Amino acid sequence: MNNFIYHNPTRIIFGKGMESETGAQAALLGKKVLLHYGGGSIKKNGVYDKVTASLKEAGVSFVEMGGVQPNPRLSLVREGIALSKKEGIDMILAVGGGSVIDSAKAIASGVLSGGDIWEYFTDATKVIERALPIGVVLTIPAAGSESSSSCVITNEDGWYKRGCGSAAFIPRFAVINPETNFTLPPFQTACGCVDIMAHLMERYFTKVENVDLSDRLIEAGLRTMLNFAPRAIRNPLDYDVRAEINWTGTLAHNNLLDRGRIGDWGSHQIEHELSAIYDIAHGAGLAVVFPAWMRYAYKNHKSRFVQFAVRVMDVDLSFDNQDRIIEEGIRRLESFFQSLGLATRLSQLDIGDDRLREMADKCRSAGNVLKLTPDDVYEIYKLAL
Amino acid sequence: MNNFIYHNPTRIIFGKGMESETGAQAALLGKKVLLHYGGGSIKKNGVYDKVTASLKEAGVSFVEMGGVQPNPRLSLVREGIALSKKEGIDMILAVGGGSVIDSAKAIASGVLSGGDIWEYFTDATKVIERALPIGVVLTIPAAGSESSSSCVITNEDGWYKRGCGSAAFIPRFAVINPETNFTLPPFQTACGCVDIMAHLMERYFTKVENVDLSDRLIEAGLRTMLNFAPRAIRNPLDYDVRAEINWTGTLAHNNLLDRGRIGDWGSHQIEHELSAIYDIAHGAGLAVVFPAWMRYAYKNHKSRFVQFAVRVMDVDLSFDNQDRIIEEGIRRLESFFQSLGLATRLSQLDIGDDRLREMADKCRSAGNVLKLTPDDVYEIYKLAL
Numbered sequence A, B: 001m002n003n004f005i006y007h008n009p010t011r012i013i014f015g016k017g018m019e020s021e022t023g024a025q026a027a028l029l030g031k032k033v034l035l036h037y038g039g040g041s042i043k044k045n046g047v048y049d050k051v052t053a054s055l056k057e058a059g060v061s062f063v064e065m066g067g068v069q070p071n072p073r074l075s076l077v078r079e080g081i082a083l084s085k086k087e088g089i090d091m092i093l094a095v096g097g098g099s100v101i102d103s104a105k106a107i108a109s110g111v112l113s114g115g116d117i118w119e120y121f122t123d124a125t126k127v128i129e130r131a132l133p134i135g136v137v138l139t140i141p142a143a144g145s146e147s148s149s150s151c152v153i154t155n156e157d158g159w160y161k162r163g164c165g166s167a168a169f170i171p172r173f174a175v176i177n178p179e180t181n182f183t184l185p186p187f188q189t190a191c192g193c194v195d196i197m198a199h200l201m202e203r204y205f206t207k208v209e210n211v212d213l214s215d216r217l218i219e220a221g222l223r224t225m226l227n228f229a230p231r232a233i234r235n236p237l238d239y240d241v242r243a244e245i246n247w248t249g250t251l252a253h254n255n256l257l258d259r260g261r262i263g264d265w266g267s268h269q270i271e272h273e274l275s276a277i278y279d280i281a282h283g284a285g286l287a288v289v290f291p292a293w294m295r296y297a298y299k300n301h302k303s304r305f306v307q308f309a310v311r312v313m314d315v316d317l318s319f320d321n322q323d324r325i326i327e328e329g330i331r332r333l334e335s336f337f338q339s340l341g342l343a344t345r346l347s348q349l350d351i352g353d354d355r356l357r358e359m360a361d362k363c364r365s366a367g368n369v370l371k372l373t374p375d376d377v378y379e380i381y382k383l384a385l
Helices: A018-027 A047-057 A074-087 A098-112 A186-204 A212-234 A239-251 A266-278 A282-300 A302-312 A322-339 A356-362 A374-383 B018-027 B047-057 B074-087 B098-112 B118-122 B186-204 B212-234 B239-251 B266-278 B282-300 B302-312 B322-339 B356-362 B374-383
Strands: A004-014 A032-036 A061-065 A091-096 A134-138 A150-155 A160-165 A173-176 B004-014 B032-037 B061-065 B091-096 B134-138 B150-155 B160-165 B173-176
Touching: A004 A018, A004 A239, A018 A047, A018 A091, A018 A134, A018 A173, A032 A047, A032 A074, A032 A098, A047 A061, A047 A091, A061 A074, A074 A098, A074 A150, A091 A098, A098 A134, A098 A150, A150 A266, A160 A266, A173 A239, A186 A212, A186 A239, A186 A266, A186 A282, A186 A302, A212 A239, A212 A302, A212 A322, A212 B212, A212 B239, A239 B212, A266 A282, A266 A356, A266 A374, A282 A302, A282 A322, A282 A374, A302 A322, A356 A374, B004 B018, B004 B239, B018 B047, B018 B091, B018 B134, B018 B173, B032 B047, B032 B074, B032 B098, B047 B061, B047 B091, B061 B074, B074 B098, B074 B150, B091 B098, B098 B134, B098 B150, B118 B150, B118 B160, B150 B266, B160 B266, B173 B239, B186 B212, B186 B239, B186 B266, B186 B282, B186 B302, B212 B239, B212 B302, B212 B322, B266 B282, B266 B356, B266 B374, B282 B302, B282 B322, B282 B374, B302 B322, B356 B374
Parallel strands: A004 A173, A032 A061, A032 A091, A091 A134, A134 A173, B004 B173, B032 B061, B032 B091, B091 B134, B134 B173
Antiparallel strands: A004 B004, A150 A160, B150 B160
C-alpha cells in the first residue's frame, strides 16, 4: 500500500425530499448564488421549483444560468465566469448531473484564477488553488462529481476534452435525492451506471500490490452495480434501487477507494477523445472502450484481471487457464453492458475507422496497468470497432 | 435505505514516516498544544521523539500530559481540562490509541463547555456543540476514534463507562503510520482487531432493509480482518498487514458504513459494563460478548445472520436450515477469536456469575435487532459464562 492523504469534506445530504435543505446549506456559504443548470429538465421534474423555493426561504438571492450541454463547453464556462464577476456572485450552486457540476467547478475556479481558465486544463504546471464555494443538487448518478476533486471540460475550438483536478473543486455540500432520477430515460440511466462502474474499475486496475481492503471495497461497489443497474432500467420508480446506485456513484469517485493505490484511467482518456469528437454520452463511450482496453491490457497484469473475473463477475472456471478466466470475465462484462441496452462496439455507434489515428494522436497518455502510447490507443480503438 | 447526512472532514495522513507531518498540521490549528498520551510506550518506540521534533520544527509550543489508562478515567479528564484552561491551550494532540484519543476529546470539549463534563455523558438532553480542535497520531488500530464522532469515558465513582457523540469530537487530522504498531504485543493486536470487527458487526446487524451497498462494504471490511488479523499476530513486523488493519479500523468507525442504516450497538453496551467493573480490554470483552449476543438475538432477524454466515464466514450449508447456517457462522467467528489467542467465555477471564445482575441493571439500553432490557442483558451474560 502506498502512503496517502485522504480528505473529503463534502457534506452529503441524502434521501427523499432533501432538496429542501439546499437553501440552508447555501446560506452558510454565500449571499449571492449562481444557479447553474442544464437543458431545463429540472423545470419539468419539479427540482427547479423545490430548489428555488428553498433558496428564497433561506433568504439567498440568486442569478440563473442554464444551458449546460453534455460534455460541458468551455464557451459557456467563460460566459459563466464573466456573469459571476459582473453580478458579484460568491457561491455556485450546480443543479444537475456531472456536466452541470463540472461546468460549475470551472466557473467557480475561473472567477478567482488569474489568466484564462483553459490554461489550467492544458498546462500541467498550473494548479488551481482557489475556487468559490460549490454546492450541488444532484439529479443524475454517474460522474461522481458531487464530491470529487475532478472536472472535465470540452473546448469546442479543436474539440479537446480535458480534465483537471483540485481540492478546491470538492463541493462543500451535495444534496442527493434518488427520487429525482425517476424521470431519467433508460439510456441515460444505463450510461450513468456504466460511468460509475468505470470509476470503480479504473481504480481497481492497478499494479500497486497489498491493497486488499480497497480491492474488496471496490468489488462491493461493482457487485452492487451488477445487481441494481438492470433493476433501475426495469423499475425506474423503485426508490431503493435508485438509492443504491446514487450512493455507489458518490463513493465510486470521492477519492476514498483509491487511497494507497494508483488508478489506471487509460480507458477514460481513450473515451474522452470519442465523446469530444462524436459528442456521444461518456458512459456510452466507456461501454465500448472498457472491454477493448481490458482485452488489450490484461497481459500486463493477469492476476488482477483474474481476480476481477472471479470476485466481480463470478467466473467459476479452473484456475489452471488464466486467459480463459479473464476472457470470460470480459465477455460477461460486455454482455452486462449490452443487457442495459448499450452498444459495446464503435460500429454500433456508427463510428468508423476514419478518425481513429487522429483520436489516438490527440489522446493524453495515462495508465498504470498499461502506460498508453498513441499506438496502443489506436490498437484499442481497432479492437472496439 | 434511510435518509442520512454524511460529513467527515478528518484529514487522514497515512503511511510510513508520516509522523513528520504532525507539526505542520498542528500549526494550522493552534499555537499552544496539549500533548496527551498514555503510559509512556510512545517514549520507548520512538513516536514521542518524532512527534515532539515535528512540533518544534513547526514552531508549535506544547504542554505535556501523559498517564491515560485503558478505559480512560474521568478524573484525568478533569485534570486535563483544568491544566488546559490554566495554560491557555488552544488545541489537543492525542498520541496513542482509542483511550488517549477519547480522553483528549473529553478534555477538548470540557475546556469550552459550561458545567461539568460528565453531565454530557449521562444526560441525553445535553449536547456537546463545541470543542478545541483535536489532532491525532494513532499508535493502536482499534477504536476508530481517530476520525469518529464518539468518545467513551469511565467514571471511577461507581465505575460507569459511558459514551457520548458529537460532530465536534471528529478530529481535524489523524496521522496513521502502521510502523508504530510493530511493537504492539500480540494480545493488544488481537484486542484491537476484535474491536474493529465489532464496529463493523454493530453496523451490519440492523433491521433496516435495502442497504445492499453498505452491507457489501462492511463485508469487505470483515473479510479483510479475517485475512489480516491472524497474519498480524504471526508477523508483527509486516507493514502491509498492519496497513490493512489500520485502514480498516479507521473506515470501520468513521460513520461512513452505517449511512442509511441503524446499527445495533447492544454488544458494545453489554461489554462496557464488563470493562468498567473488571477493567478488561474492550476488545477482549467484545470477543466474549458478541458471540453470546448473536446466539441470543438472531431469532429476531434470521435472514441477516444467515447473510453474515454465508458472505462473511463462508458457511456453505444447505439454505433449507437457517438455524444451522447461523450457528455455524457464530461458531466460526468464535473459533476465529480463539485463534487470535482470546478468551470467548467469561469464565476464561475469571469472571463468575456473582455480579451479572448488577451489570445487567446498570447497562444502558440499546439495540436495533434486539432492543435490550436488563433481563436480556442478564441472559446474554449467562450465555457467555
